[in-house]
Amino acid sequence: MATGTHKSPRSAKVNRLGLERDAYKGGNSTLCPGCGHDSISNRIIDAAWELGITPTRMMKFSGIGCSSKTPAYFVSSSHGFNSVHGRMPSVATGAKMVNRTLLAVGVSGDGDTGSIGMGQFKHLLRRNVQMVYIVENNGVYGLTKGQFSATSDPGQVNKYAGGLNEFPTLDPCLEALVADCGFVARCFAGDAKQVREVLQAAMRHRGTALVDIISPCVTFNNRDDSTKSFSWGKEHQDPIADYTFIPDFQEITAEVDDQGVTSVKLHDGSILRVKHLTEDYDPTDRLAALRLLEKAKREQLLLTGIFYISEDRPSLAEYEKLPERPLAHLDVAELRPPREKLDEVMRDLMRQEVA
Secondary structure, X not given: OOOOXXXXXXXXXXOOOOOOHHHHEOOOOOOOOOOHHHHHHHHHHHHHHHHOOOHHHEEEEEOOOOHHHHHHXXXXXXXXXXXXXXXXXXXXXXXXXXXXXXXXXXXXXXXXXXXXXXXXXXXXXXXXXXXXXXXXXXXXXXOOOOEXXXXXXOOOEOOOOOOEOOOOOOOHXXXXXXXXXXXXXXXXXXXXXXXXXXXXXXXXXXXEEEEEEEOOOOOOOOOOXXXXXXXXXXXXXXXXXXXXXXXXXXXXXXXXXXXXXXXXXXXXXXXXEEEEOOOOOOOOOHHHHHHHHHHHHHHXXXXXXXXXXXXXXXXXXXXXXXXXXXXXXXXXXXXXXXXXXXXXXXXXXXXXXXX
Protein backbone atom coordinates (compact mmCIF):
# COMPACT_ATOMS: atom_id res chain seq x y z
CA MET A 1 0.00 0.00 0.00
CA ALA A 2 1.45 3.33 -1.05
CA THR A 3 0.83 5.99 1.54
CA GLY A 4 2.62 9.07 2.76
CA THR A 5 2.80 12.81 2.67
CA HIS A 6 3.52 14.57 -0.58
CA LYS A 7 4.64 17.90 -1.91
CA SER A 8 1.61 20.02 -2.79
CA PRO A 9 1.72 22.82 -5.39
CA ARG A 10 -0.84 24.92 -3.50
CA SER A 11 1.76 27.10 -1.81
CA ALA A 12 3.46 27.89 -5.14
CA LYS A 13 2.54 30.86 -7.33
CA VAL A 14 2.82 28.85 -10.54
CA ASN A 15 2.12 25.22 -11.41
CA ARG A 16 4.40 22.75 -13.18
CA LEU A 17 3.67 24.45 -16.52
CA GLY A 18 4.76 27.81 -15.11
CA LEU A 19 1.16 29.12 -15.19
CA GLU A 20 -0.53 31.12 -12.48
CA ARG A 21 -4.00 30.14 -11.31
CA ASP A 22 -5.50 33.12 -13.19
CA ALA A 23 -4.62 31.36 -16.46
CA TYR A 24 -7.39 28.87 -15.67
CA LYS A 25 -10.13 31.40 -15.01
CA GLY A 26 -13.05 32.10 -17.32
CA GLY A 27 -15.51 34.93 -17.79
CA ASN A 28 -17.43 36.74 -15.06
CA SER A 29 -20.38 34.77 -13.75
CA THR A 30 -23.91 35.93 -14.51
CA LEU A 31 -25.44 33.46 -12.05
CA CYS A 32 -27.17 34.58 -8.85
CA PRO A 33 -24.74 35.76 -6.13
CA GLY A 34 -24.09 32.83 -3.80
CA CYS A 35 -25.01 30.15 -6.35
CA GLY A 36 -23.31 26.83 -5.58
CA HIS A 37 -22.39 26.47 -9.25
CA ASP A 38 -19.84 29.29 -8.95
CA SER A 39 -18.13 27.45 -6.11
CA ILE A 40 -17.86 24.37 -8.33
CA SER A 41 -16.34 26.43 -11.14
CA ASN A 42 -13.66 27.61 -8.72
CA ARG A 43 -12.89 24.05 -7.67
CA ILE A 44 -12.54 22.99 -11.32
CA ILE A 45 -10.06 25.85 -11.75
CA ASP A 46 -8.14 24.67 -8.67
CA ALA A 47 -8.05 21.05 -9.83
CA ALA A 48 -6.92 21.84 -13.38
CA TRP A 49 -4.25 24.28 -12.17
CA GLU A 50 -2.84 21.91 -9.56
CA LEU A 51 -2.69 19.04 -12.04
CA GLY A 52 -0.89 21.27 -14.52
CA ILE A 53 -3.35 20.60 -17.32
CA THR A 54 -2.54 22.61 -20.44
CA PRO A 55 -5.62 24.87 -20.84
CA THR A 56 -5.83 24.27 -24.59
CA ARG A 57 -5.84 20.49 -23.91
CA MET A 58 -9.22 20.69 -22.16
CA MET A 59 -12.63 20.57 -23.81
CA LYS A 60 -15.83 21.53 -22.00
CA PHE A 61 -19.38 20.41 -22.75
CA SER A 62 -22.81 21.35 -21.47
CA GLY A 63 -26.49 21.19 -22.34
CA ILE A 64 -29.13 23.70 -21.23
CA GLY A 65 -29.83 25.12 -17.78
CA CYS A 66 -28.11 27.24 -15.12
CA SER A 67 -25.49 24.51 -14.76
CA SER A 68 -24.77 24.53 -18.46
CA LYS A 69 -23.73 28.20 -18.34
CA THR A 70 -20.85 27.44 -15.98
CA PRO A 71 -18.27 26.18 -18.55
CA ALA A 72 -17.97 29.84 -19.58
CA TYR A 73 -16.62 30.58 -16.10
CA PHE A 74 -13.51 28.37 -16.07
CA VAL A 75 -10.48 27.77 -18.33
CA SER A 76 -11.40 30.32 -20.99
CA SER A 77 -8.66 29.21 -23.40
CA SER A 78 -10.00 25.65 -23.62
CA HIS A 79 -12.38 24.27 -26.25
CA GLY A 80 -16.11 24.44 -25.53
CA PHE A 81 -19.44 23.21 -26.90
CA ASN A 82 -22.83 24.17 -25.47
CA SER A 83 -25.24 21.58 -26.87
CA VAL A 84 -29.01 21.10 -27.05
CA HIS A 85 -30.89 20.27 -23.83
CA GLY A 86 -29.94 16.76 -22.65
CA ARG A 87 -27.70 16.04 -25.66
CA MET A 88 -24.29 16.82 -24.17
CA PRO A 89 -23.26 13.12 -23.89
CA SER A 90 -23.54 12.59 -27.67
CA VAL A 91 -21.40 15.63 -28.45
CA ALA A 92 -18.81 14.64 -25.83
CA THR A 93 -18.70 11.07 -27.15
CA GLY A 94 -18.03 12.27 -30.69
CA ALA A 95 -15.32 14.68 -29.57
CA LYS A 96 -13.55 12.03 -27.50
CA MET A 97 -13.67 9.60 -30.41
CA VAL A 98 -11.86 11.99 -32.76
CA ASN A 99 -9.38 13.26 -30.16
CA ARG A 100 -8.87 10.96 -27.21
CA THR A 101 -5.88 12.99 -25.95
CA LEU A 102 -7.94 15.94 -24.70
CA LEU A 103 -9.38 16.09 -21.18
CA ALA A 104 -13.18 16.22 -21.43
CA VAL A 105 -15.21 17.90 -18.69
CA GLY A 106 -18.98 17.85 -19.02
CA VAL A 107 -21.16 20.04 -16.80
CA SER A 108 -24.83 19.17 -16.57
CA GLY A 109 -27.71 19.66 -14.16
CA ASP A 110 -30.35 17.56 -12.50
CA GLY A 111 -32.82 18.49 -15.23
CA ASP A 112 -30.38 18.22 -18.14
CA THR A 113 -29.26 14.76 -16.91
CA GLY A 114 -32.15 13.40 -14.85
CA SER A 115 -35.03 14.24 -17.19
CA ILE A 116 -34.58 14.97 -20.90
CA GLY A 117 -31.00 13.67 -20.98
CA MET A 118 -31.41 10.46 -18.96
CA GLY A 119 -31.20 8.14 -21.99
CA GLN A 120 -28.04 9.79 -23.27
CA PHE A 121 -26.55 9.81 -19.78
CA LYS A 122 -27.08 6.07 -19.33
CA HIS A 123 -25.54 5.21 -22.70
CA LEU A 124 -22.52 7.42 -22.01
CA LEU A 125 -21.94 5.41 -18.82
CA ARG A 126 -22.49 2.10 -20.63
CA ARG A 127 -19.87 3.01 -23.23
CA ASN A 128 -17.44 4.31 -20.59
CA VAL A 129 -16.44 7.48 -22.42
CA GLN A 130 -13.34 8.85 -20.71
CA MET A 131 -14.54 12.15 -19.27
CA VAL A 132 -15.52 13.92 -16.07
CA TYR A 133 -19.30 14.18 -15.90
CA ILE A 134 -20.40 16.75 -13.29
CA VAL A 135 -24.04 17.04 -12.25
CA GLU A 136 -24.64 20.38 -10.55
CA ASN A 137 -27.60 19.15 -8.55
CA ASN A 138 -29.89 21.72 -6.92
CA GLY A 139 -33.19 19.82 -7.06
CA VAL A 140 -34.99 22.50 -9.03
CA TYR A 141 -35.29 24.02 -12.51
CA GLY A 142 -33.64 27.34 -11.66
CA LEU A 143 -33.40 28.70 -15.19
CA THR A 144 -37.18 28.42 -15.73
CA LYS A 145 -38.21 29.83 -12.35
CA GLY A 146 -38.17 26.96 -9.90
CA GLN A 147 -40.23 23.97 -11.01
CA PHE A 148 -39.52 20.56 -9.46
CA SER A 149 -36.81 18.47 -11.09
CA ALA A 150 -36.24 14.71 -11.11
CA THR A 151 -33.99 15.02 -8.03
CA SER A 152 -36.42 17.11 -5.97
CA ASP A 153 -37.15 15.72 -2.51
CA PRO A 154 -40.47 13.91 -1.94
CA GLY A 155 -42.64 16.43 -0.11
CA GLN A 156 -40.57 19.40 -1.26
CA VAL A 157 -42.58 22.62 -1.46
CA ASN A 158 -42.13 24.76 -4.56
CA LYS A 159 -41.10 28.22 -3.35
CA TYR A 160 -43.02 30.34 -5.85
CA ALA A 161 -45.20 28.16 -8.07
CA GLY A 162 -46.79 26.39 -5.11
CA GLY A 163 -47.59 22.72 -4.77
CA LEU A 164 -45.96 19.70 -3.17
CA ASN A 165 -43.65 17.23 -4.92
CA GLU A 166 -45.31 13.80 -4.72
CA PHE A 167 -42.77 11.82 -6.74
CA PRO A 168 -39.71 9.90 -5.49
CA THR A 169 -36.31 11.39 -6.15
CA LEU A 170 -33.96 10.14 -8.85
CA ASP A 171 -30.38 9.55 -7.65
CA PRO A 172 -27.71 10.09 -10.34
CA CYS A 173 -25.18 8.08 -8.31
CA LEU A 174 -27.47 5.06 -8.09
CA GLU A 175 -28.18 5.30 -11.81
CA ALA A 176 -24.44 5.39 -12.50
CA LEU A 177 -23.72 2.36 -10.31
CA VAL A 178 -26.45 0.33 -12.02
CA ALA A 179 -24.89 1.27 -15.38
CA ASP A 180 -21.52 -0.09 -14.14
CA CYS A 181 -19.80 3.30 -14.04
CA GLY A 182 -16.27 2.93 -12.67
CA PHE A 183 -16.13 6.22 -10.73
CA VAL A 184 -19.16 7.36 -8.74
CA ALA A 185 -18.99 10.23 -6.26
CA ARG A 186 -21.14 12.82 -4.54
CA CYS A 187 -19.92 16.09 -3.05
CA PHE A 188 -21.39 19.16 -1.38
CA ALA A 189 -20.47 22.46 -3.05
CA GLY A 190 -19.82 23.96 0.38
CA ASP A 191 -16.96 21.50 1.06
CA ALA A 192 -14.16 22.98 -1.06
CA LYS A 193 -11.44 20.49 -0.13
CA GLN A 194 -13.55 17.45 -0.87
CA VAL A 195 -14.75 18.78 -4.22
CA ARG A 196 -11.21 19.67 -5.29
CA GLU A 197 -9.67 16.31 -4.36
CA VAL A 198 -12.50 14.31 -5.91
CA LEU A 199 -12.35 16.32 -9.15
CA GLN A 200 -8.61 15.75 -9.45
CA ALA A 201 -9.11 12.01 -9.10
CA ALA A 202 -11.98 12.15 -11.61
CA MET A 203 -9.77 13.96 -14.13
CA ARG A 204 -7.28 11.07 -13.98
CA HIS A 205 -9.84 8.25 -14.14
CA ARG A 206 -9.71 5.76 -17.01
CA GLY A 207 -13.37 6.04 -18.06
CA THR A 208 -16.49 8.02 -17.18
CA ALA A 209 -16.22 9.70 -13.78
CA LEU A 210 -19.62 10.76 -12.43
CA VAL A 211 -19.45 13.50 -9.79
CA ASP A 212 -22.87 14.49 -8.46
CA ILE A 213 -22.42 17.79 -6.59
CA ILE A 214 -25.19 19.12 -4.37
CA SER A 215 -25.19 22.76 -5.47
CA PRO A 216 -27.74 24.92 -3.62
CA CYS A 217 -29.98 27.24 -5.60
CA VAL A 218 -30.10 30.36 -3.40
CA THR A 219 -33.06 31.78 -5.31
CA PHE A 220 -35.56 28.94 -5.72
CA ASN A 221 -34.54 26.14 -3.35
CA ASN A 222 -32.91 27.65 -0.29
CA ARG A 223 -35.46 26.57 2.32
CA ASP A 224 -33.86 25.23 5.49
CA ASP A 225 -35.75 21.93 5.17
CA SER A 226 -34.52 21.28 1.61
CA THR A 227 -31.74 18.70 1.29
CA LYS A 228 -30.29 20.86 -1.51
CA SER A 229 -29.88 24.04 0.58
CA PHE A 230 -26.66 25.40 2.07
CA SER A 231 -28.02 25.35 5.62
CA TRP A 232 -29.21 21.73 5.39
CA GLY A 233 -25.99 20.63 3.71
CA LYS A 234 -23.75 22.30 6.29
CA GLU A 235 -25.70 20.68 9.13
CA HIS A 236 -26.27 17.21 7.65
CA GLN A 237 -23.33 16.47 5.35
CA ASP A 238 -21.81 13.12 6.36
CA PRO A 239 -18.51 12.42 4.52
CA ILE A 240 -17.73 8.71 4.31
CA ALA A 241 -13.99 9.32 3.87
CA ASP A 242 -11.28 11.95 3.71
CA TYR A 243 -9.39 12.16 0.41
CA THR A 244 -5.91 13.08 -0.69
CA PHE A 245 -5.06 12.93 -4.39
CA ILE A 246 -1.41 12.51 -5.37
CA PRO A 247 -0.66 13.00 -9.10
CA ASP A 248 1.91 10.73 -10.71
CA PHE A 249 4.39 13.63 -10.95
CA GLN A 250 4.34 14.41 -7.21
CA GLU A 251 6.74 12.55 -4.97
CA ILE A 252 5.55 10.82 -1.80
CA THR A 253 8.21 11.99 0.61
CA ALA A 254 7.38 10.37 3.97
CA GLU A 255 5.62 7.27 5.18
CA VAL A 256 2.68 7.75 7.53
CA ASP A 257 0.47 5.48 9.59
CA ASP A 258 -1.73 3.69 7.06
CA GLN A 259 -4.33 2.48 9.55
CA GLY A 260 -7.77 3.05 8.08
CA VAL A 261 -6.32 4.14 4.72
CA THR A 262 -6.90 2.56 1.32
CA SER A 263 -4.71 3.68 -1.57
CA VAL A 264 -6.19 3.29 -5.04
CA LYS A 265 -3.67 3.47 -7.87
CA LEU A 266 -5.14 5.00 -11.01
CA HIS A 267 -4.17 3.93 -14.51
CA ASP A 268 -1.65 6.75 -15.01
CA GLY A 269 0.19 6.12 -11.76
CA SER A 270 -1.64 8.73 -9.67
CA ILE A 271 -2.76 7.67 -6.20
CA LEU A 272 -6.04 8.36 -4.43
CA ARG A 273 -5.61 7.99 -0.67
CA VAL A 274 -8.91 7.21 1.06
CA LYS A 275 -8.92 7.66 4.84
CA HIS A 276 -11.97 5.82 6.15
CA LEU A 277 -14.35 7.66 8.43
CA THR A 278 -16.44 4.51 8.94
CA GLU A 279 -14.98 1.09 9.64
CA ASP A 280 -16.78 -0.87 6.94
CA TYR A 281 -16.34 1.53 4.01
CA ASP A 282 -14.72 0.02 0.90
CA PRO A 283 -14.65 2.22 -2.24
CA THR A 284 -13.95 -0.81 -4.45
CA ASP A 285 -17.08 -2.77 -3.44
CA ARG A 286 -19.86 -1.95 -5.92
CA LEU A 287 -22.62 -3.88 -4.12
CA ALA A 288 -21.74 -2.18 -0.83
CA ALA A 289 -21.98 1.18 -2.58
CA LEU A 290 -25.43 0.31 -3.90
CA ARG A 291 -26.61 -0.67 -0.42
CA LEU A 292 -25.15 2.51 1.08
CA LEU A 293 -26.84 4.75 -1.47
CA GLU A 294 -30.17 2.96 -1.12
CA LYS A 295 -30.01 3.58 2.62
CA ALA A 296 -29.10 7.22 2.08
CA LYS A 297 -32.00 7.69 -0.32
CA ARG A 298 -34.46 6.00 2.00
CA GLU A 299 -33.37 7.98 5.07
CA GLN A 300 -32.62 11.26 3.23
CA LEU A 301 -28.97 11.24 4.31
CA LEU A 302 -26.47 13.54 2.62
CA LEU A 303 -23.59 11.09 2.31
CA THR A 304 -20.66 12.47 0.34
CA GLY A 305 -17.46 11.02 -1.03
CA ILE A 306 -16.35 8.50 -3.65
CA PHE A 307 -18.80 5.62 -3.34
CA TYR A 308 -17.17 3.41 -5.94
CA ILE A 309 -14.00 3.39 -7.99
CA SER A 310 -12.65 0.75 -10.38
CA GLU A 311 -10.01 0.95 -13.08
CA ASP A 312 -10.89 -2.45 -14.56
CA ARG A 313 -13.27 -1.50 -17.38
CA PRO A 314 -11.68 -0.43 -20.69
CA SER A 315 -12.64 3.03 -21.92
CA LEU A 316 -14.59 3.54 -25.15
CA ALA A 317 -11.35 4.37 -26.98
CA GLU A 318 -9.92 1.01 -25.89
CA TYR A 319 -13.09 -0.86 -26.83
CA GLU A 320 -12.92 0.68 -30.31
CA LYS A 321 -9.15 0.07 -30.60
CA LEU A 322 -8.49 3.69 -31.52
CA PRO A 323 -4.88 4.55 -32.41
CA GLU A 324 -2.85 6.63 -29.99
CA ARG A 325 -2.63 9.36 -32.61
CA PRO A 326 -6.00 11.20 -32.59
CA LEU A 327 -8.29 10.62 -35.57
CA ALA A 328 -8.52 14.40 -35.94
CA HIS A 329 -4.79 14.50 -36.72
CA LEU A 330 -4.80 11.79 -39.41
CA ASP A 331 -4.66 12.92 -43.03
CA VAL A 332 -7.05 11.83 -45.78
CA ALA A 333 -4.77 9.06 -47.04
CA GLU A 334 -4.72 7.51 -43.56
CA LEU A 335 -8.46 7.79 -43.04
CA ARG A 336 -9.71 6.70 -46.48
CA PRO A 337 -9.22 3.11 -47.73
CA PRO A 338 -7.23 2.87 -50.99
CA ARG A 339 -9.10 2.51 -54.31
CA GLU A 340 -8.14 -1.15 -54.73
CA LYS A 341 -9.57 -2.01 -51.30
CA LEU A 342 -12.86 -0.29 -52.10
CA ASP A 343 -13.01 -2.12 -55.45
CA GLU A 344 -12.46 -5.40 -53.62
CA VAL A 345 -15.34 -4.63 -51.26
CA MET A 346 -17.63 -3.80 -54.18
CA ARG A 347 -16.73 -7.05 -55.99
CA ASP A 348 -17.54 -9.04 -52.85
CA LEU A 349 -20.91 -7.30 -52.52
CA MET A 350 -21.75 -7.98 -56.17
CA ARG A 351 -20.85 -11.69 -55.78
CA GLN A 352 -23.10 -11.94 -52.75
CA GLU A 353 -25.96 -10.30 -54.65
CA VAL A 354 -25.61 -12.73 -57.56
CA ALA A 355 -25.46 -15.70 -55.23
